[in-house]
Amino acid sequence: MRIFTASLATETNTFSPVPTDRASFEMAFYATPGKHPETPTLCSSPMVALRRRAAEGLTVIEGTATWAEPGGLVQRKAYEDLRDEILGQLSAALPVDAVILGLHGAMVAQGYDDCEGDLLSRVREVVGPDVVVASELDPHSHLTAKRVAAADILAAFLEFPHTDFYERGEHVVELGLAAARGDIRPVISTFDCRMIAVLPTSREPMRSFVDRLKALQGKDGVLSVSVIHGFMAADVPEMGTRIIVVTDNDRAKGDALAERLGMELFAMREKTVMTMVNADDGIDRAFAVRKADPAKPAVIADVWDNPGGGVPGDGTFVLKKLIERGHGRIGVATIWDPIAVTFCHAAGEGATIQLRFGGKAGPQAGEPVDAKVRVLKAVAEGWQSFGPSRVTLGATALIHIEGTEIDVILNTNRTQTFEPDIFSNLGIDPLSKDILLVKSTNHFYAGFQPIAAEIIYVNAPSSYPSDPRTTNYTKLDRPIWPRVENPFA
Numbered sequence: 001m002r003i004f005t006a007s008l009a010t011e012t013n014t015f016s017p018v019p020t021d022r023a024s025f026e027m028a029f030y031a032t033p034g035k036h037p038e039t040p041t042l043c044s045s046p047m048v049a050l051r052r053r054a055a056e057g058l059t060v061i062e063g064t065a066t067w068a069e070p071g072g073l074v075q076r077k078a079y080e081d082l083r084d085e086i087l088g089q090l091s092a093a094l095p096v097d098a099v100i101l102g103l104h105g106a107m108v109a110q111g112y113d114d115c116e117g118d119l120l121s122r123v124r125e126v127v128g129p130d131v132v133v134a135s136e137l138d139p140h141s142h143l144t145a146k147r148v149a150a151a152d153i154l155a156a157f158l159e160f161p162h163t164d165f166y167e168r169g170e171h172v173v174e175l176g177l178a179a180a181r182g183d184i185r186p187v188i189s190t191f192d193c194r195m196i197a198v199l200p201t202s203r204e205p206m207r208s209f210v211d212r213l214k215a216l217q218g219k220d221g222v223l224s225v226s227v228i229h230g231f232m233a234a235d236v237p238e239m240g241t242r243i244i245v246v247t248d249n250d251r252a253k254g255d256a257l258a259e260r261l262g263m264e265l266f267a268m269r270e271k272t273v274m275t276m277v278n279a280d281d282g283i284d285r286a287f288a289v290r291k292a293d294p295a296k297p298a299v300i301a302d303v304w305d306n307p308g309g310g311v312p313g314d315g316t317f318v319l320k321k322l323i324e325r326g327h328g329r330i331g332v333a334t335i336w337d338p339i340a341v342t343f344c345h346a347a348g349e350g351a352t353i354q355l356r357f358g359g360k361a362g363p364q365a366g367e368p369v370d371a372k373v374r375v376l377k378a379v380a381e382g383w384q385s386f387g388p389s390r391v392t393l394g395a396t397a398l399i400h401i402e403g404t405e406i407d408v409i410l411n412t413n414r415t416q417t418f419e420p421d422i423f424s425n426l427g428i429d430p431l432s433k434d435i436l437l438v439k440s441t442n443h444f445y446a447g448f449q450p451i452a453a454e455i456i457y458v459n460a461p462s463s464y465p466s467d468p469r470t471t472n473y474t475k476l477d478r479p480i481w482p483r484v485e486n487p488f489a
């Protein structure tokens with residue numbers, strides 16, 4: 001069998017001031033055919049999973065695999081060029097028995113509210129109606145009718161944090177190959193939950209819900225079950241939470257199951273979110289926790305200043321409050337500031353300089369910090385792990401704010417904080433700190449939970465549209481909770 005695979009992914013926050021262009025893809029992750037590393041990235045697992053199965057007599061034809069850190073609207077030409085690059089590779093690979101893609105599902109470009117729907121329907125046009133088209137998706141995406149119509153199999157990561165991205169890539173590959181062999185006839189059913197929420201699976205009630213979904217798969221004709229959580233930072237018509245059920249040619253069963261699960265999820269909509277506190281209360285709590293458990297740092301998550309949600313990630317709001325406290329050994333990962341990194345590199349390791357950093361991309365997450373800092377490290381490329389994958393920070397500087405015990409990582413490649421090695425790779429022992437301040441909504445959880453005395457979620461100001469009740473959605477095509485109390489009424 002001949003299988004084509006490629007990956008084109010980013011998550012677009014249409015409210016973000018950070019435009020996304022081709023350079024954004026090339027800086028974060030861009031692999032031409034055959035050049036994908038051995039380890040998977042968040043959205044390119046199918047390529048790696050297929051390679052690992054090539055011994056089964058498969059001919060795997062790789063296309064481009066690329067990812068841009070979440071940001072604002074994708075430039076039209078950048079999207080069209082990357083799309084056409086992959087479609088050209090697919091055309092050259094014909095005939096194929098299946099196309100198995102790694103997509104994110106929340107890419108929005110100038111003139112394209114639904115990039116993945118556009119790509120999948122063009123893939124369908126290239127291969128015709130009889131070739132299997134499958135894709136893995138991130139649950140923080142939009143499930144449009146156009147995508148469902150163009151694909152045979154769609155499945156999302158089930159976990160948030162996305163600890164199962166590779167496993168779900170294997171799952172999509174498994175189903176795609178079975179369908180190409182004619183062993184199954186996948187049919188997609190969906191249900192619109194008419195809601196938008198943050199749905200971390202590291203805690204109840206989502207933990208048990210996801211465990212039940214997993215138990216449903218692989219029996220009684222149910223091939224796959226996914227929850228599309230939705231992505232609230234996008235002004236697109238079909239934004240919201242949806243259920244996907246893929247059955248073996250049993251639409252009625254799939255439709256009924258999707259509706260039942262969707263209404264169960266709707267019923268728990270007010271109970272899913274993490275408990276958050278304001279910055280002052282969070283810092284108080286962090287010092288108290290540290291005092292009670294001196295062996296481990298308290299971890300403060302600046303939930304909404306999360307580049308993983310497309311915001312700049314240069315917010316200073318919580319850091320300024322920590323500086324004002326005037327005490328505490330504190331590690332901060334990260335503040336995005338390419339200009340400040342350039343200055344630190346120019347000054348060199350060991351230099352003490354007056355530096356303005358952070359707060360430059362917009363006013364919502366705090367003003368810049370002006371401080372005398374010592375450049376502890378200036379490296380060409382900082383990095384951190386995210387499960388089996390390696391995430392670049394780009395050129396990076398580690399600075400120490402003079403007169404405090406605060407160390408801050410400044411990066412040039414925007415990324416949220418995933419794992420404590422973001423500190424140790426620069427020579428900071430995270431366990432030596434009282435408080436670690438990380439920029440992430442929940443992906444940091446798996447990495448930091450084992451070393452944290454406690455994790456404190458802080459709801460500090462940011463440019464992220466975190467309250468869907470008040471966000472100015474101009475394209476949303478139906479009422480959803482919490483904008484209306486009962487959208488099913």
Ligand SMILES: [Zn+2]
Nearest residue numbers: 138139140162
């Ligand atoms: Zn996600």
